[in-house]
Amino acid sequence: MNWINAIVQGILLGGLYALFAAGLSLIFGVMRLVNIAHGDLIVLAAYLGLSTTIMLGVHPLLAMLVVIPLMALGGYVLQRGVLNHTLGDDLLPPLLVTFGLSVIIQNALLEGYTADPQKMSAGALETASLPLGDLSIGVLPLLTFAIAVLVIGGLHWMFYHTALGRAFRAVSDNQDIAQLMGLNRRHIFGLAMALSLAITAVAGILLGVRTNFDPSIGGARLIFGFEAVIIGGLGNLWGTLVGGVILGVAQTIGAQINPGWQLLAGHITFLFILAVRPRGLFPRMTG
Amino acid sequence: MSTDHLQVKRGSRASFVATIIGLIVLAVLIAAPLWAGRADMRLMGELFLYLSLACLWNLMAGYAGLVSVGQQAYVGFGGYMLFALTIFAGVHPVVAVLGAGVLAALIAVPVAALVFRLRGAYFAIGTWVVAEVFRLSFAQVSSLGGGSGTSLPVSIVKSMTSGRQAREWLSYWLALGLAVAVIAAVFLFLRSRRGLALSAIRDNELAAASLGINIWRTKFVVYVVTAALTAMVGALIFLQKLRISPDAAFSVNDWTAFVIFIVVIGGIGSLEGPIIGTLVFFALRETLSDMGTIYLIALGLVAIIIMLKAPQGLWGIVRKRWDLQLFPLGYRVQQSATPDNHQQLHDK
Numbered sequence: 001m002n003w004i005n006a007i008v009q010g011i012l013l014g015g016l017y018a019l020f021a022a023g024l025s026l027i028f029g030v031m032r033l034v035n036i037a038h039g040d041l042i043v044l045a046a047y048l049g050l051s052t053t054i055m056l057g058v059h060p061l062l063a064m065l066v067v068i069p070l071m072a073l074g075g076y077v078l079q080r081g082v083l084n085h086t087l088g089d090d091l092l093p094p095l096l097v098t099f100g101l102s103v104i105i106q107n108a109l110l111e112g113y114t115a116d117p118q119k120m121s122a123g124a125l126e127t128a129s130l131p132l133g134d135l136s137i138g139v140l141p142l143l144t145f146a147i148a149v150l151v152i153g154g155l156h157w158m159f160y161h162t163a164l165g166r167a168f169r170a171v172s173d174n175q176d177i178a179q180l181m182g183l184n185r186r187h188i189f190g191l192a193m194a195l196s197l198a199i200t201a202v203a204g205i206l207l208g209v210r211t212n213f214d215p216s217i218g219g220a221r222l223i224f225g226f227e228a229v230i231i232g233g234l235g236n237l238w239g240t241l242v243g244g245v246i247l248g249v250a251q252t253i254g255a256q257i258n259p260g261w262q263l264l265a266g267h268i269t270f271l272f273i274l275a276v277r278p279r280g281l282f283p284r285m286t287g
Numbered sequence: 288m289s290t291d292h293l294q295v296k297r298g299s300r301a302s303f304v305a306t307i308i309g310l311i312v313l314a315v316l317i318a319a320p321l322w323a324g325r326a327d328m329r330l331m332g333e334l335f336l337y338l339s340l341a342c343l344w345n346l347m348a349g350y351a352g353l354v355s356v357g358q359q360a361y362v363g364f365g366g367y368m369l370f371a372l373t374i375f376a377g378v379h380p381v382v383a384v385l386g387a388g389v390l391a392a393l394i395a396v397p398v399a400a401l402v403f404r405l406r407g408a409y410f411a412i413g414t415w416v417v418a419e420v421f422r423l424s425f426a427q428v429s430s431l432g433g434g435s436g437t438s439l440p441v442s443i444v445k446s447m448t449s450g451r452q453a454r455e456w457l458s459y460w461l462a463l464g465l466a467v468a469v470i471a472a473v474f475l476f477l478r479s480r481r482g483l484a485l486s487a488i489r490d491n492e493l494a495a496a497s498l499g500i501n502i503w504r505t506k507f508v509v510y511v512v513t514a515a516l517t518a519m520v521g522a523l524i525f526l527q528k529l530r531i532s533p534d535a536a537f538s539v540n541d542w543t544a545f546v547i548f549i550v551v552i553g554g555i556g557s558l559e560g561p562i563i564g565t566l567v568f569f570a571l572r573e574t575l576s577d578m579g580t581i582y583l584i585a586l587g588l589v590a591i592i593i594m595l596k597a598p599q600g601l602w603g604i605v606r607k608r609w610d611l612q613l614f615p616l617g618y619r620v621q622q623s624a625t626p627d628n629h630q631q632l633h634d635k
Binding site for chain 1: 348352354356401404405407408409411412413415416417419420423424426427539540544547548551555580581583584586587588590591594595598
């Protein structure tokens with residue numbers, strides 16, 4: 001019974017990891033940028049959510065209405081002001097600039113909010129659960145998973161059925177030709193980063209409702225998202241959801257065996273999949 | 288036109304002068320117990336260890352194109368091996384430092400086989416995952432203190448040397464010796480045939496591969512050697528601290544973020560860069576560290592601005608302006624100059 005419970009909880013946890021991963025996957029797909037600060041941006045979103053709930057006295061899920069546009073705007077400005085200048089054939093500049101950004105965000109949060117762990121209160125939603133046979137399923141994890149499916153489905157639809165998605169795919173395939181066809185790639189990249197950070201905002205607030213957070217936890221969130229992307233296969237959004245679920249299940253099963261093994265089990269599963277399927281389970285593009 | 292008057296040389300007047308000054312500085316540093324206080328020697332020892340880490344990271348990122356954010360894996364591994372070898376196997380600490388290097392090279396082989404499957408930036412995060420696996424694994428080893436860590440037993444510390452002063456001198460000399468050895472090893476490696484291959488890979492992988500260079504093997508050798516030397520640095524770091532815990536041993540900020548900032552600020556892809564970067568980093572740290580988080584924010588900002596505006600770092604600015612090279616690595620064409628030869632060159 002405990003095992004089935006662990007697996008179900010793991011699947012739902014996977015939804016949160018897929019949300020961590022979706023933004024990472026999106027910008028890698030569009031501009032081959034790996035954002036080392038991604039995890040810290042998730043934590044930043046959680047803190048913005050916290051401040052919003054305190055200042056406006058609203059429910060954390062409503063705070064998304066403030067945090068999502070804020071993060072999206074920040075993403076557009078960040079991309080056009082800084083990150084666009086780092087893109088090119090050389091790998092180092094984007095990597096090191098986002099690494100520097102990660103250290104800046106972390107320490108700015110320390111300065112602004114101290115190192116004390118924080119949590120957003122979601123009232124009755126936190127403890128509500130649905131009985132399912134002998135299991136009881138938390139409403140919040142279920143909601144998180146549903147949001148993850150919606151976000152990934154929405155991204156998929158946007159990519160293949162909208163003008164913006166066509167622009168994303170065009171610059172992804174060939175920046176120069178897309179530029180010749182009248183797309184402004186700097187603007188497109190800005191929009192991609194805005195979208196990525198909008199998803200990050202959703203992920204950050206759901207994280208902050210679910211568990212305690214402090215300024216130092218960004219790195220681990222980046223790693224979870226990255227593992228989900230690689231397990232699922234580069235460039236495959238639904239694969240990323242599967243990757244998140246596999247990672248989540250590995251962690252909850254590891255924790256079921258020994259509480260100290262939760263994270264280790266997730267990392268080892270990732271390394272195992274990297275060893276047997278280096279390109280992930282469902283790859284659609286090469287790294 | 289005849290080319291008789293043209294010579295290809297590695298050294299230059301600047302590199303000759305730099306060698307002389309370098310040897311004098313080295314002699315002064317070896318004699319530090321004669322002129323420096325305890326606190327100064329401790330600080331300098333730490334500086335040498337950071338210098339070694341910076342040179343090694345620079346070899347990987349600046350020459351082999353292997354940008355790792357997981358070198359703390361080997362720093363921590365080296366530290367833990369020092370503790371394990373001295374506590375469980377009764378090995379003398381100095382021998383254990385060497386042993387840590389050998390063991391790290393052994394473990395780096397399967398790790399490299401795994402993380403080399405990831406390209407570019409994903410390689411970077413992959414190395415971080417490996418460091419996390421190391422950290423979480425050592426936190427499970429209860430005989431080494433588990434998650435809260437352990438101290439080096441007094442008997443082992445005392446067995447090292449006859450007194451505290453002698454121990455402090457020894458760890459200073461070990462740190463200095465390792466830094467010199469690392470710089471010399473990187474320098475000789477880059478001058479060797481394999482180093483030339485490495486420069487070729489850095490400049491253009493495709494072209495290098497078409498000239499018959501085995502890219503995978505060259506990078507693999509760099510990764511394994513770097514891992515071994517990084518672990519030796521790690522062992523020395525924790526021989527100075529005498530206490531180890533998973534969070535301190537595998538800290539991404541202490542052993543990778545600072546090192547990256549040092550190399551970026553000093554100048555990536557040059558041997559002089561990490562040396563200048565380390566001096567600047569310690570000067571900043573000693574004057575501004577009271578400011579805590581603000582200091583780290585400023586450091587991050589400086590690194591970003593340098594990466595955007597002067598990607599070759601401080602040394603890159605110097606080199607561009609005065610055409611200096613202190614370590615004779617490249618080749619340059621010189622003429623046994625007579626005025627009309629000079630003229631001919633311009634006419635051509």
